[in-house]
Amino acid sequence: MSLRDFAAYLGVSDRTVSNWEGGGTGYLPRAESQAVLDTALSRASDDAKARFGAALGPESGVPSVAGVIEVDSHKFLPVFIGVERARRLRAHMTPSAGTDWLESSAARVDHPEAQECSLYVFACGVAVFHLVQPHEPASLTELAVWRYRSYASDLPWARDKIRDLLGEDQPVVPHPEYVLSLYWLTSSPWTGSTYDTVLRLLSTPSVLVDRGAFGGPAPLDGSVEESLLATGFDHPEVVPFGVRGVSTGYAGWSGVAYASHSHERSLTIDELVTCELIVQALWCFTHQVQQMIEDGQDPSMPEQYGWRFLRAAYSRLTTARAQETAQHVLMREAIMKTSGLAERLRAGQDALREGVG
Numbered sequence: 351m352s353l354r355d356f357a358a359y360l361g362v363s364d365r366t367v368s369n370w371e372g373g374g375t376g377y378l379p380r381a382e383s384q385a386v387l388d389t390a391l392s393r394a395s396d397d398a399k400a401r402f403g404a405a406l407g408p409e410s411g412v413p414s415v416a417g418v419i420e421v422d423s424h425k426f427l428p429v430f431i432g433v434e435r436a437r438r439l440r441a442h443m444t445p446s447a448g449t450d451w452l453e454s455s456a457a458r459v460d461h462p463e464a465q466e467c468s469l470y471v472f473a474c475g476v477a478v479f480h481l482v483q484p485h486e487p488a489s490l491t492e493l494a495v496w497r498y499r500s501y502a503s504d505l506p507w508a509r510d511k512i513r514d515l516l517g518e519d520q521p522v523v524p525h526p527e528y529v530l531s532l533y534w535l536t537s538s539p540w541t542g543s544t545y546d547t548v549l550r551l552l553s554t555p556s557v558l559v560d561r562g563a564f565g566g567p568a569p570l571d572g573s574v575e576e577s578l579l580a581t582g583f584d585h586p587e588v589v590p591f592g593v594r595g596v597s598t599g600y601a602g603w604s605g606v607a608y609a610s611h612s613h614e615r616s617l618t619i620d621e622l623v624t625c626e627l628i629v630q631a632l633w634c635f636t637h638q639v640q641q642m643i644e645d646g647q648d649p650s651m652p653e654q655y656g657w658r659f660l661r662a663a664y665s666r667l668t669t670a671r672a673q674e675t676a677q678h679v680l681m682r683e684a685i686m687k688t689s690g691l692a693e694r695l696r697a698g699q700d701a702l703r704e705g706v707g
Contacts, residue, residue, distance in 0.1 A: 495569050
């Protein structure tokens, strides 16, 4: 376009575009002008976006349109089954190699779609299913919609599976409720600041989905994702925990998104999964205490899992250890903050202590 045609297309004056052009790379348009340009970029053709990104260089942050998105989805489905049921299940399982203070055992179970599925049973009375499902979605929106739709079937599956494992003579098993995901991004076409935006969107997929749509969760218009990638997306409740040059990581209200840039120095998937399993188990445990209160009961647990157990858990999860790396500390702090577990542990302590008194 000519300068005059481009100005007309944007709805600004010729002089405004001349000022942009004459200012060179050091010129910073006003916020209103930036918004107009961002909108124009989001509506541009794929070819125009590709040429624009190539002109600015690989670190421009302009969304790419070619390349493959590869992401491993890790789902965690916890359910409280009680200390005695947990003891019976664990008698036929393998002790987990993890924390010595939160004792658990694990076993592989079959899932109709997951590449891997493991059941972790904690001695404190919580069972957590861990599903691993690799994906190559065409877009972040497609992955977000799959997340919500698949949980609609995975949660009933987890309920039925735990009931089968406990035996038909057992009372009704509570439904799994707490839902968080861990996304491990292994390949993507994005670079620069857009790469960070992608990880933030993966940790908060609800911004790409109409969860109240008739017939179930549905994708928002594709321009929403394009606009967010072009203009950037952030939220005060999304907490970063990556290390420059090593990793990019964000914890949000729907879970964690992580990408490793230096495999020798970054966190491993096992370290992330272990942290999530602990958080999920304790969140579910404290939820059970809260549920007792809301049902009009005096909350109580076996003595070894009473208020002192929650006090110890709070200390372990909020205090840095000498052997921990800075990345471990950042990860744990981010997940604790976005999950709200610290507050739940304190509330659980108070409730169980009052029950003893």
